[in-house]
Amino acid sequence: MSRLAARAAALLGATLARAEPIHGGDLSEVIRIVLADGRRAIVKGGPAPPVEATMLRAIAAAGTPAPAVLAVDDHVLVLEEIAGTSGPGQAWADLGAALARLHTTAGPRYGWPDDSAFGPVAIPNGWCDDWPTFWGERRLRTHLPHLPATLARRIETLAADLPNRLPARPRPALLHGDLWGGNVMAAGRRVTGLIDPACYHGDGEVDLAMLALFDRPPPAFLDAYGALPPGHAERRAVYSLWPALVHLRLFGGGYRGMVEGFLAAAGV
Template sequence: MSALAFTGAALLGGRLVVAHSLGGGDLSEIVRITLEDGRTAIVKSGPAPPTEAAMLRAIAAAGATAPAVLAVSDAALVIEVLPAAGSVDAAWGDLGRVLARLHATTARHYGWPVDYAFGPVAIVSAFADDWPTFWGERRLLVNVPHIPGALARRIETLAVDLRNRLPARPPAALLHGDLWTGNVLVDGDRITGLIDPACYHGHGEVDIAMLSLFGRPSPAFFDAYGPLAPGHAERLAIYSLWPALVHLRLFGAGYRSMVERFLDAAGA
Protein backbone atom coordinates (compact mmCIF):
# COMPACT_ATOMS: atom_id res chain seq x y z
CA MET A 1 0.00 0.00 0.00
CA SER A 2 1.24 3.46 -0.90
CA ALA A 3 2.66 6.04 1.45
CA LEU A 4 -0.22 8.35 0.45
CA ALA A 5 -2.74 5.83 1.77
CA PHE A 6 -0.99 5.68 5.14
CA THR A 7 -0.82 9.47 5.23
CA GLY A 8 -4.57 9.69 4.66
CA ALA A 9 -5.28 7.14 7.37
CA ALA A 10 -3.08 9.03 9.80
CA LEU A 11 -4.88 12.30 9.04
CA LEU A 12 -8.15 10.56 9.88
CA GLY A 13 -6.71 9.05 13.04
CA GLY A 14 -7.42 5.50 11.95
CA ARG A 15 -5.68 2.25 11.04
CA LEU A 16 -5.44 1.49 7.32
CA VAL A 17 -6.64 -1.94 6.21
CA VAL A 18 -7.34 -1.58 2.45
CA ALA A 19 -6.13 0.83 -0.23
CA HIS A 20 -6.95 0.89 -3.94
CA SER A 21 -5.30 3.12 -6.49
CA LEU A 22 -7.87 5.01 -8.59
CA GLY A 23 -7.52 5.95 -12.23
CA GLY A 24 -7.97 9.42 -13.67
CA GLY A 25 -5.19 11.14 -11.78
CA ASP A 26 -2.85 12.32 -14.56
CA LEU A 27 -1.33 14.96 -12.31
CA SER A 28 -1.97 13.55 -8.83
CA GLU A 29 -1.92 10.21 -7.04
CA ILE A 30 -5.39 9.17 -5.89
CA VAL A 31 -6.27 6.25 -3.60
CA ARG A 32 -9.40 5.00 -1.90
CA ILE A 33 -8.82 3.80 1.63
CA THR A 34 -10.77 1.75 4.14
CA LEU A 35 -9.97 2.01 7.83
CA GLU A 36 -10.27 -0.65 10.49
CA ASP A 37 -13.39 1.04 11.89
CA GLY A 38 -15.11 0.83 8.48
CA ARG A 39 -14.67 4.43 7.41
CA THR A 40 -13.79 5.04 3.76
CA ALA A 41 -12.24 8.06 2.07
CA ILE A 42 -10.48 9.32 -1.03
CA VAL A 43 -6.91 10.54 -0.57
CA LYS A 44 -5.18 12.79 -3.10
CA SER A 45 -1.77 14.27 -3.48
CA GLY A 46 -1.43 17.40 -5.59
CA PRO A 47 0.32 20.71 -6.05
CA ALA A 48 -1.34 22.30 -3.00
CA PRO A 49 -3.84 20.19 -1.03
CA PRO A 50 -4.86 23.07 1.31
CA THR A 51 -5.70 25.22 -1.72
CA GLU A 52 -7.78 22.46 -3.28
CA ALA A 53 -9.57 21.97 0.04
CA ALA A 54 -10.47 25.68 0.10
CA MET A 55 -11.80 25.41 -3.45
CA LEU A 56 -14.00 22.40 -2.63
CA ARG A 57 -15.38 24.23 0.38
CA ALA A 58 -16.11 27.28 -1.77
CA ILE A 59 -18.01 25.13 -4.27
CA ALA A 60 -20.08 23.58 -1.48
CA ALA A 61 -20.73 26.98 0.11
CA ALA A 62 -22.06 28.22 -3.24
CA GLY A 63 -24.76 25.54 -3.11
CA ALA A 64 -23.16 23.35 -5.75
CA THR A 65 -22.29 19.82 -4.77
CA ALA A 66 -18.75 18.79 -3.84
CA PRO A 67 -17.20 16.12 -1.64
CA ALA A 68 -16.74 17.11 1.98
CA VAL A 69 -13.18 17.75 3.09
CA LEU A 70 -12.43 15.27 5.89
CA ALA A 71 -8.80 16.25 6.52
CA VAL A 72 -5.97 18.07 4.82
CA SER A 73 -2.25 18.67 5.17
CA ASP A 74 0.48 19.99 2.91
CA ALA A 75 0.98 16.40 1.69
CA ALA A 76 -2.55 15.10 1.20
CA LEU A 77 -6.23 15.93 0.86
CA VAL A 78 -8.79 13.51 2.30
CA ILE A 79 -12.36 13.75 1.02
CA GLU A 80 -15.56 11.77 1.35
CA VAL A 81 -16.52 8.97 -1.02
CA LEU A 82 -19.54 9.94 -3.12
CA PRO A 83 -21.81 7.74 -5.28
CA ALA A 84 -20.46 7.79 -8.83
CA ALA A 85 -21.95 4.90 -10.76
CA GLY A 86 -23.64 6.97 -13.45
CA SER A 87 -22.81 8.87 -16.62
CA VAL A 88 -23.14 12.57 -17.29
CA ASP A 89 -25.15 11.66 -20.40
CA ALA A 90 -28.08 11.00 -18.08
CA ALA A 91 -27.53 14.10 -15.95
CA TRP A 92 -26.89 17.06 -18.28
CA GLY A 93 -29.93 18.89 -16.95
CA ASP A 94 -28.82 18.54 -13.35
CA LEU A 95 -25.31 19.66 -14.29
CA GLY A 96 -26.80 22.81 -15.83
CA ARG A 97 -28.63 23.53 -12.58
CA VAL A 98 -25.56 22.82 -10.43
CA LEU A 99 -23.34 25.04 -12.58
CA ALA A 100 -25.88 27.88 -12.52
CA ARG A 101 -25.82 27.76 -8.71
CA LEU A 102 -22.03 27.82 -8.69
CA HIS A 103 -21.87 30.79 -11.06
CA ALA A 104 -24.45 32.72 -9.03
CA THR A 105 -21.74 33.24 -6.40
CA THR A 106 -19.80 36.30 -7.51
CA ALA A 107 -16.93 38.45 -6.32
CA ARG A 108 -15.73 42.03 -6.88
CA HIS A 109 -12.58 41.08 -8.78
CA TYR A 110 -11.42 38.45 -11.28
CA GLY A 111 -8.96 35.89 -9.97
CA TRP A 112 -8.27 33.91 -6.80
CA PRO A 113 -6.35 34.72 -3.59
CA VAL A 114 -3.52 32.28 -4.41
CA ASP A 115 -2.04 30.75 -7.54
CA TYR A 116 -2.50 27.05 -8.26
CA ALA A 117 -1.15 24.61 -10.85
CA PHE A 118 -1.87 21.80 -13.24
CA GLY A 119 1.22 19.75 -12.45
CA PRO A 120 4.18 21.84 -13.68
CA VAL A 121 1.95 24.42 -15.40
CA ALA A 122 1.27 27.36 -13.10
CA ILE A 123 -2.26 28.76 -12.88
CA VAL A 124 -1.64 32.46 -12.28
CA SER A 125 -4.71 34.04 -10.70
CA ALA A 126 -3.63 37.42 -9.30
CA PHE A 127 -6.67 39.68 -9.12
CA ALA A 128 -7.60 42.06 -11.93
CA ASP A 129 -10.36 44.66 -12.12
CA ASP A 130 -11.35 44.03 -15.73
CA TRP A 131 -11.92 40.76 -17.49
CA PRO A 132 -9.97 41.22 -20.77
CA THR A 133 -6.86 42.11 -18.74
CA PHE A 134 -7.24 39.00 -16.59
CA TRP A 135 -7.83 36.65 -19.52
CA GLY A 136 -5.09 38.15 -21.66
CA GLU A 137 -2.39 38.33 -19.01
CA ARG A 138 -3.20 35.42 -16.67
CA ARG A 139 -4.52 32.86 -19.14
CA LEU A 140 -3.00 33.55 -22.56
CA LEU A 141 0.22 35.57 -22.37
CA VAL A 142 1.65 33.53 -19.47
CA ASN A 143 2.05 30.68 -21.95
CA VAL A 144 4.06 32.64 -24.52
CA PRO A 145 7.52 31.76 -23.12
CA HIS A 146 6.63 28.06 -23.20
CA ILE A 147 5.18 27.52 -26.68
CA PRO A 148 6.55 27.63 -30.26
CA GLY A 149 7.24 31.10 -31.61
CA ALA A 150 4.61 31.05 -34.36
CA LEU A 151 1.87 30.21 -31.86
CA ALA A 152 3.25 32.73 -29.38
CA ARG A 153 2.99 35.56 -31.89
CA ARG A 154 -0.61 34.67 -32.67
CA ILE A 155 -1.46 34.59 -28.95
CA GLU A 156 0.15 38.00 -28.48
CA THR A 157 -1.85 39.44 -31.37
CA LEU A 158 -5.09 38.08 -29.96
CA ALA A 159 -4.35 39.33 -26.44
CA VAL A 160 -3.92 42.90 -27.69
CA ASP A 161 -7.42 42.79 -29.19
CA LEU A 162 -9.32 41.21 -26.30
CA ARG A 163 -10.96 44.49 -25.28
CA ASN A 164 -12.82 44.34 -28.57
CA ARG A 165 -13.79 40.70 -28.14
CA LEU A 166 -14.62 40.11 -24.47
CA PRO A 167 -16.96 41.94 -22.11
CA ALA A 168 -15.13 44.38 -19.87
CA ARG A 169 -16.84 43.44 -16.63
CA PRO A 170 -19.08 40.37 -16.79
CA PRO A 171 -20.22 39.04 -13.41
CA ALA A 172 -17.15 37.57 -11.66
CA ALA A 173 -18.69 34.12 -11.20
CA LEU A 174 -17.15 31.39 -9.09
CA LEU A 175 -15.68 29.02 -11.69
CA HIS A 176 -14.79 25.37 -11.26
CA GLY A 177 -11.84 26.02 -13.55
CA ASP A 178 -11.28 22.49 -14.90
CA LEU A 179 -14.79 21.41 -15.75
CA TRP A 180 -14.65 18.40 -18.01
CA THR A 181 -16.89 15.38 -17.61
CA GLY A 182 -14.19 13.39 -15.81
CA ASN A 183 -14.42 15.90 -12.97
CA VAL A 184 -18.18 15.44 -12.58
CA LEU A 185 -19.47 12.63 -10.37
CA VAL A 186 -22.88 11.26 -11.32
CA ASP A 187 -25.32 8.81 -9.78
CA GLY A 188 -28.39 8.09 -11.89
CA ASP A 189 -29.58 11.43 -13.26
CA ARG A 190 -28.08 13.43 -10.40
CA ILE A 191 -24.73 15.21 -10.02
CA THR A 192 -23.22 14.04 -6.74
CA GLY A 193 -20.02 16.08 -6.80
CA LEU A 194 -17.74 18.42 -8.72
CA ILE A 195 -14.15 17.34 -8.08
CA ASP A 196 -10.57 18.36 -8.91
CA PRO A 197 -11.31 22.09 -9.07
CA ALA A 198 -8.99 24.90 -10.13
CA CYS A 199 -11.27 27.69 -8.95
CA TYR A 200 -11.15 31.41 -9.60
CA HIS A 201 -13.68 34.14 -10.31
CA GLY A 202 -14.33 34.96 -13.96
CA HIS A 203 -16.81 34.89 -16.82
CA GLY A 204 -19.12 31.89 -16.43
CA GLU A 205 -18.77 31.01 -20.12
CA VAL A 206 -15.23 29.80 -19.36
CA ASP A 207 -16.54 26.71 -17.56
CA ILE A 208 -18.92 26.02 -20.44
CA ALA A 209 -16.07 26.30 -22.94
CA MET A 210 -14.04 23.82 -20.90
CA LEU A 211 -17.01 21.47 -20.74
CA SER A 212 -17.29 21.70 -24.54
CA LEU A 213 -13.60 21.07 -25.24
CA PHE A 214 -13.97 17.38 -26.11
CA GLY A 215 -17.70 17.20 -26.74
CA ARG A 216 -20.88 19.19 -26.43
CA PRO A 217 -23.34 19.43 -23.54
CA SER A 218 -26.86 18.38 -24.48
CA PRO A 219 -29.73 20.86 -24.95
CA ALA A 220 -30.95 19.84 -21.48
CA PHE A 221 -27.82 21.39 -20.00
CA PHE A 222 -28.38 24.75 -21.67
CA ASP A 223 -32.11 24.70 -20.84
CA ALA A 224 -31.29 24.22 -17.16
CA TYR A 225 -28.30 26.60 -17.04
CA GLY A 226 -30.17 29.48 -18.66
CA PRO A 227 -29.55 31.74 -21.66
CA LEU A 228 -26.03 32.81 -22.57
CA ALA A 229 -25.20 36.38 -23.46
CA PRO A 230 -25.14 37.43 -27.12
CA GLY A 231 -21.83 36.67 -28.82
CA HIS A 232 -21.08 33.59 -26.71
CA ALA A 233 -20.35 31.46 -29.77
CA GLU A 234 -17.62 33.89 -30.84
CA ARG A 235 -16.08 33.85 -27.35
CA LEU A 236 -16.03 30.05 -27.18
CA ALA A 237 -12.78 29.74 -29.15
CA ILE A 238 -11.03 32.40 -27.05
CA TYR A 239 -12.01 30.68 -23.82
CA SER A 240 -11.10 27.25 -25.21
CA LEU A 241 -7.56 28.41 -25.96
CA TRP A 242 -6.43 28.26 -22.37
CA PRO A 243 -7.14 24.55 -21.74
CA ALA A 244 -5.73 23.81 -25.21
CA LEU A 245 -2.51 25.63 -24.30
CA VAL A 246 -2.35 23.76 -21.00
CA HIS A 247 -2.70 20.44 -22.85
CA LEU A 248 0.03 21.47 -25.27
CA ARG A 249 2.41 22.30 -22.42
CA LEU A 250 1.58 19.20 -20.39
CA PHE A 251 1.28 16.55 -23.08
CA GLY A 252 3.23 17.83 -26.06
CA ALA A 253 2.99 18.63 -29.74
CA GLY A 254 -0.01 16.40 -30.37
CA TYR A 255 -2.14 19.25 -29.04
CA ARG A 256 -0.65 21.93 -31.29
CA SER A 257 -3.39 21.41 -33.87
CA MET A 258 -6.03 22.02 -31.19
CA VAL A 259 -4.42 25.35 -30.30
CA GLU A 260 -4.20 26.28 -33.99
CA ARG A 261 -7.84 25.34 -34.52
CA PHE A 262 -9.02 27.67 -31.77
CA LEU A 263 -6.75 30.46 -32.97
CA ASP A 264 -8.21 30.07 -36.46
CA ALA A 265 -11.74 30.11 -35.06
CA ALA A 266 -10.91 33.27 -33.09
CA GLY A 267 -9.54 34.90 -36.24
CA ALA A 268 -6.08 35.30 -34.72
Protein backbone atom coordinates in the same frame (compact mmCIF):
# COMPACT_ATOMS: atom_id res chain seq x y z
CA MET B 1 0.79 0.52 1.42
CA SER B 2 1.66 4.00 0.20
CA ARG B 3 2.90 6.76 2.46
CA LEU B 4 -0.01 8.87 1.20
CA ALA B 5 -2.52 6.32 2.49
CA ALA B 6 -0.76 6.00 5.83
CA ARG B 7 -0.66 9.77 6.24
CA ALA B 8 -4.36 10.05 5.44
CA ALA B 9 -5.27 7.39 7.99
CA ALA B 10 -3.20 9.19 10.60
CA LEU B 11 -5.00 12.47 9.87
CA LEU B 12 -8.28 10.67 10.43
CA GLY B 13 -7.00 9.12 13.66
CA ALA B 14 -7.61 5.59 12.41
CA THR B 15 -5.82 2.40 11.39
CA LEU B 16 -5.43 1.72 7.69
CA ALA B 17 -6.87 -1.60 6.52
CA ARG B 18 -6.15 -1.33 2.79
CA ALA B 19 -5.50 1.11 -0.03
CA GLU B 20 -5.92 0.90 -3.79
CA PRO B 21 -5.15 3.28 -6.67
CA ILE B 22 -8.13 4.58 -8.61
CA HIS B 23 -8.51 5.99 -12.08
CA GLY B 24 -8.14 9.74 -12.51
CA GLY B 25 -4.70 10.44 -11.12
CA ASP B 26 -3.09 11.72 -14.34
CA LEU B 27 -1.53 14.73 -12.60
CA SER B 28 -1.51 13.58 -8.97
CA GLU B 29 -1.74 10.33 -7.04
CA VAL B 30 -5.31 9.34 -6.16
CA ILE B 31 -6.17 6.35 -3.98
CA ARG B 32 -9.10 4.88 -2.09
CA ILE B 33 -8.53 3.88 1.50
CA VAL B 34 -10.52 1.62 3.78
CA LEU B 35 -9.97 2.02 7.51
CA ALA B 36 -10.10 -0.69 10.14
CA ASP B 37 -13.39 0.73 11.44
CA GLY B 38 -14.95 0.37 7.97
CA ARG B 39 -14.82 4.01 6.91
CA ARG B 40 -13.77 4.77 3.33
CA ALA B 41 -12.23 7.88 1.83
CA ILE B 42 -10.54 9.21 -1.29
CA VAL B 43 -6.98 10.48 -0.86
CA LYS B 44 -5.09 12.82 -3.16
CA GLY B 45 -1.55 14.11 -3.26
CA GLY B 46 -0.55 17.11 -5.34
CA PRO B 47 1.35 20.37 -5.01
CA ALA B 48 -1.13 22.28 -2.80
CA PRO B 49 -3.83 20.22 -1.05
CA PRO B 50 -4.98 23.15 1.17
CA VAL B 51 -5.71 25.23 -1.94
CA GLU B 52 -7.87 22.48 -3.44
CA ALA B 53 -9.63 22.01 -0.10
CA THR B 54 -10.57 25.71 -0.08
CA MET B 55 -11.91 25.40 -3.62
CA LEU B 56 -14.06 22.36 -2.81
CA ARG B 57 -15.48 24.11 0.23
CA ALA B 58 -16.31 27.17 -1.90
CA ILE B 59 -18.16 25.01 -4.43
CA ALA B 60 -20.17 23.35 -1.67
CA ALA B 61 -20.93 26.71 -0.04
CA ALA B 62 -22.39 27.85 -3.37
CA GLY B 63 -24.95 25.04 -3.15
CA THR B 64 -23.29 22.89 -5.80
CA PRO B 65 -22.42 19.24 -5.00
CA ALA B 66 -18.79 18.58 -4.07
CA PRO B 67 -17.07 15.97 -1.90
CA ALA B 68 -16.64 17.00 1.72
CA VAL B 69 -13.11 17.64 2.95
CA LEU B 70 -12.43 15.19 5.79
CA ALA B 71 -8.83 16.21 6.48
CA VAL B 72 -6.02 18.13 4.83
CA ASP B 73 -2.42 19.10 5.40
CA ASP B 74 0.38 20.37 3.15
CA HIS B 75 0.85 16.96 1.53
CA VAL B 76 -2.47 15.15 1.46
CA LEU B 77 -6.17 15.84 0.89
CA VAL B 78 -8.72 13.38 2.31
CA LEU B 79 -12.20 13.48 0.81
CA GLU B 80 -15.47 11.68 1.34
CA GLU B 81 -16.16 8.99 -1.22
CA ILE B 82 -19.23 10.15 -3.10
CA ALA B 83 -21.70 8.01 -4.99
CA GLY B 84 -21.81 7.80 -8.76
CA THR B 85 -19.48 7.36 -11.68
CA SER B 86 -17.33 9.71 -13.73
CA GLY B 87 -19.16 11.67 -16.43
CA PRO B 88 -22.56 13.41 -16.63
CA GLY B 89 -24.26 10.39 -18.20
CA GLN B 90 -27.99 11.05 -17.86
CA ALA B 91 -27.48 14.00 -15.50
CA TRP B 92 -26.84 16.78 -18.03
CA ALA B 93 -29.90 18.76 -16.98
CA ASP B 94 -28.90 18.56 -13.32
CA LEU B 95 -25.38 19.63 -14.27
CA GLY B 96 -26.76 22.72 -16.01
CA ALA B 97 -28.74 23.65 -12.90
CA ALA B 98 -25.78 22.96 -10.60
CA LEU B 99 -23.46 25.08 -12.72
CA ALA B 100 -25.97 27.92 -12.80
CA ARG B 101 -26.01 27.88 -8.97
CA LEU B 102 -22.22 27.89 -8.86
CA HIS B 103 -22.01 30.88 -11.18
CA THR B 104 -24.42 32.97 -9.11
CA THR B 105 -21.71 33.19 -6.44
CA ALA B 106 -19.73 36.31 -7.32
CA GLY B 107 -16.27 37.34 -6.18
CA PRO B 108 -14.91 40.83 -5.53
CA ARG B 109 -12.75 40.86 -8.69
CA TYR B 110 -11.32 38.46 -11.25
CA GLY B 111 -8.90 35.87 -9.89
CA TRP B 112 -8.40 33.82 -6.75
CA PRO B 113 -6.47 34.26 -3.47
CA ASP B 114 -3.99 31.51 -4.46
CA ASP B 115 -2.26 30.39 -7.60
CA SER B 116 -2.70 26.76 -8.60
CA ALA B 117 -1.32 24.34 -11.18
CA PHE B 118 -2.08 21.52 -13.57
CA GLY B 119 0.91 19.32 -12.81
CA PRO B 120 3.99 21.30 -13.96
CA VAL B 121 1.89 24.01 -15.65
CA ALA B 122 1.39 26.97 -13.32
CA ILE B 123 -2.00 28.69 -13.14
CA PRO B 124 -1.49 32.30 -12.02
CA ASN B 125 -4.63 33.73 -10.43
CA GLY B 126 -3.57 37.20 -9.29
CA TRP B 127 -6.50 39.57 -8.95
CA CYS B 128 -7.45 41.95 -11.78
CA ASP B 129 -10.09 44.67 -11.93
CA ASP B 130 -11.11 44.02 -15.53
CA TRP B 131 -11.73 40.75 -17.29
CA PRO B 132 -9.80 41.21 -20.58
CA THR B 133 -6.67 42.02 -18.58
CA PHE B 134 -7.07 38.89 -16.48
CA TRP B 135 -7.64 36.64 -19.49
CA GLY B 136 -4.78 38.18 -21.43
CA GLU B 137 -2.19 38.17 -18.66
CA ARG B 138 -3.16 35.16 -16.53
CA ARG B 139 -4.48 32.78 -19.20
CA LEU B 140 -2.82 33.61 -22.54
CA ARG B 141 0.44 35.56 -22.19
CA THR B 142 1.61 33.32 -19.35
CA HIS B 143 2.19 30.57 -21.96
CA LEU B 144 4.25 32.68 -24.39
CA PRO B 145 7.73 31.66 -23.12
CA HIS B 146 6.81 27.99 -23.65
CA LEU B 147 5.49 28.23 -27.23
CA PRO B 148 7.08 28.20 -30.69
CA ALA B 149 7.66 31.76 -31.94
CA THR B 150 5.03 31.63 -34.71
CA LEU B 151 2.35 30.43 -32.29
CA ALA B 152 3.41 32.92 -29.62
CA ARG B 153 2.99 35.82 -32.04
CA ARG B 154 -0.58 34.78 -32.82
CA ILE B 155 -1.39 34.45 -29.11
CA GLU B 156 0.06 37.90 -28.46
CA THR B 157 -2.02 39.38 -31.28
CA LEU B 158 -5.18 37.91 -29.76
CA ALA B 159 -4.26 38.99 -26.23
CA ALA B 160 -3.75 42.57 -27.36
CA ASP B 161 -7.22 42.60 -28.95
CA LEU B 162 -9.13 41.17 -26.00
CA PRO B 163 -10.67 44.51 -24.93
CA ASN B 164 -12.54 44.43 -28.26
CA ARG B 165 -13.61 40.80 -27.85
CA LEU B 166 -14.48 40.21 -24.20
CA PRO B 167 -16.81 42.08 -21.83
CA ALA B 168 -14.89 44.46 -19.59
CA ARG B 169 -16.64 43.52 -16.36
CA PRO B 170 -18.90 40.47 -16.52
CA ARG B 171 -20.17 39.03 -13.25
CA PRO B 172 -17.04 37.55 -11.55
CA ALA B 173 -18.71 34.14 -11.19
CA LEU B 174 -17.23 31.33 -9.14
CA LEU B 175 -15.79 28.98 -11.77
CA HIS B 176 -14.92 25.31 -11.39
CA GLY B 177 -11.97 26.05 -13.67
CA ASP B 178 -11.34 22.53 -15.00
CA LEU B 179 -14.82 21.48 -15.99
CA TRP B 180 -14.74 18.49 -18.28
CA GLY B 181 -16.87 15.36 -18.11
CA GLY B 182 -14.33 13.39 -16.11
CA ASN B 183 -14.58 15.91 -13.28
CA VAL B 184 -18.34 15.42 -12.93
CA MET B 185 -19.61 12.59 -10.75
CA ALA B 186 -23.19 11.51 -11.37
CA ALA B 187 -25.66 8.81 -10.36
CA GLY B 188 -28.66 8.44 -12.63
CA ARG B 189 -30.05 11.88 -13.40
CA ARG B 190 -28.33 13.54 -10.43
CA VAL B 191 -24.92 15.16 -10.17
CA THR B 192 -23.31 13.92 -6.96
CA GLY B 193 -20.19 16.06 -7.04
CA LEU B 194 -17.84 18.29 -9.01
CA ILE B 195 -14.27 17.18 -8.36
CA ASP B 196 -10.68 18.28 -9.08
CA PRO B 197 -11.44 22.02 -9.21
CA ALA B 198 -9.14 24.83 -10.30
CA CYS B 199 -11.39 27.62 -9.07
CA TYR B 200 -11.23 31.34 -9.68
CA HIS B 201 -13.71 34.14 -10.36
CA GLY B 202 -14.41 35.06 -13.97
CA ASP B 203 -16.87 34.92 -16.85
CA GLY B 204 -19.15 31.89 -16.43
CA GLU B 205 -18.83 31.18 -20.16
CA VAL B 206 -15.33 29.86 -19.47
CA ASP B 207 -16.69 26.76 -17.73
CA LEU B 208 -19.13 26.20 -20.60
CA ALA B 209 -16.38 26.46 -23.21
CA MET B 210 -14.17 24.02 -21.32
CA LEU B 211 -17.02 21.56 -20.91
CA ALA B 212 -17.57 21.62 -24.68
CA LEU B 213 -13.89 20.95 -25.39
CA PHE B 214 -14.27 17.16 -25.27
CA ASP B 215 -18.01 16.74 -24.55
CA ARG B 216 -21.15 17.73 -26.43
CA PRO B 217 -23.62 19.08 -23.87
CA PRO B 218 -27.18 18.35 -25.05
CA PRO B 219 -29.95 20.99 -25.21
CA ALA B 220 -31.19 19.87 -21.77
CA PHE B 221 -27.96 21.21 -20.26
CA LEU B 222 -28.34 24.73 -21.65
CA ASP B 223 -32.08 24.74 -20.97
CA ALA B 224 -31.28 24.14 -17.29
CA TYR B 225 -28.32 26.54 -17.22
CA GLY B 226 -30.19 29.45 -18.78
CA ALA B 227 -29.82 31.83 -21.70
CA LEU B 228 -26.35 33.03 -22.66
CA PRO B 229 -25.61 36.67 -23.51
CA PRO B 230 -25.15 37.81 -27.12
CA GLY B 231 -21.74 37.06 -28.62
CA HIS B 232 -21.10 33.90 -26.60
CA ALA B 233 -20.45 31.82 -29.73
CA GLU B 234 -17.67 34.20 -30.81
CA ARG B 235 -16.11 34.18 -27.34
CA ARG B 236 -16.06 30.38 -27.12
CA ALA B 237 -12.91 30.05 -29.25
CA VAL B 238 -11.10 32.63 -27.09
CA TYR B 239 -12.06 30.80 -23.91
CA SER B 240 -11.34 27.34 -25.35
CA LEU B 241 -7.83 28.42 -26.27
CA TRP B 242 -6.58 28.35 -22.69
CA PRO B 243 -7.29 24.67 -21.93
CA ALA B 244 -5.96 23.82 -25.39
CA LEU B 245 -2.68 25.59 -24.52
CA VAL B 246 -2.51 23.73 -21.21
CA HIS B 247 -2.96 20.42 -23.04
CA LEU B 248 -0.27 21.38 -25.53
CA ARG B 249 2.20 22.04 -22.73
CA LEU B 250 1.24 18.98 -20.71
CA PHE B 251 0.89 16.38 -23.43
CA GLY B 252 2.85 17.65 -26.41
CA GLY B 253 2.53 18.59 -30.05
CA GLY B 254 -0.51 16.44 -30.72
CA TYR B 255 -2.56 19.34 -29.33
CA ARG B 256 -1.01 22.04 -31.52
CA GLY B 257 -3.74 21.50 -34.12
CA MET B 258 -6.37 22.18 -31.47
CA VAL B 259 -4.65 25.42 -30.46
CA GLU B 260 -4.32 26.54 -34.07
CA GLY B 261 -7.94 25.63 -34.73
CA PHE B 262 -9.19 27.90 -31.96
CA LEU B 263 -6.91 30.71 -33.15
CA ALA B 264 -8.31 30.33 -36.65
CA ALA B 265 -11.87 30.32 -35.27
CA ALA B 266 -11.03 33.57 -33.48
CA GLY B 267 -9.75 35.02 -36.76
CA VAL B 268 -6.10 35.25 -35.68
